[in-house]
Amino acid sequence: MPDPDYLIALQEQTNWRQEGFPRLALLNDKSSFQGRKCLSWGPSRQVGVWAQACEMKYDSPDWQIVRLINSKAFSFQYTHLSEANLVFNEFALNDWMQKTTAKKVFKTCFGLAGQGNFLIDGHIPSPELLTICRKEWSQKRPIIAEPWLDRLSDFSTQWLIHPNQTFELIGATRFNSDAWGTYQGTLAGPQHIL
Numbered sequence: 001m002p003d004p005d006y007l008i009a010l011q012e013q014t015n016w017r018q019e020g021f022p023r024l025a026l027l028n029d030k031s032s033f034q035g036r037k038c039l040s041w042g043p044s045r046q047v048g049v050w051a052q053a054c055e056m057k058y059d060s061p062d063w064q065i066v067r068l069i070n071s072k073a074f075s076f077q078y079t080h081l082s083e084a085n086l087v088f089n090e091f092a093l094n095d096w097m098q099k100t101t102a103k104k105v106f107k108t109c110f111g112l113a114g115q116g117n118f119l120i121d122g123h124i125p126s127p128e129l130l131t132i133c134r135k136e137w138s139q140k141r142p143i144i145a146e147p148w149l150d151r152l153s154d155f156s157t158q159w160l161i162h163p164n165q166t167f168e169l170i171g172a173t174r175f176n177s178d179a180w181g182t183y184q185g186t187l188a189g190p191q192h193i194l
Contacts, residue, residue, distance in 0.1 A: 103148035
């Protein structure tokens, strides 16, 4: 069950007073879900298979669009870190490492929850980093190279992409992460609480 304070805050929201408090249902109890609409926090093929098995409506954007916008290479184009770079080969990796004096973090395009991140404090790529880089490069994906920063806050925004390709903000969450950036949990709710 969620934390009791979260449930109290949830019950105080006016929308819940009108609609009634949600009830728990087992995921394998298909009768609880038949004929309903499934809204996942993000598009998922696995959720789509489950929703279909439960005879639920589940809308998901084209998977190529999902892959494009979920890639860290896509969000990189909006970065304000002047020392950050997309690295496409070993020569560029070595060059970037020599130019960047601070601790460095390397991220794969599709690493989640702090997984796929590699912290390096030096100027030479480790054999482990090179193995991961070569695997990503063989898939035609860059490695995101950034200076290591002190984490003040970690957050995410969620968007709904409509079939007509318009989009709308669903909301924001705040993440709890450890000192290495590994995901520990999510805080959701009204923005003034977050």
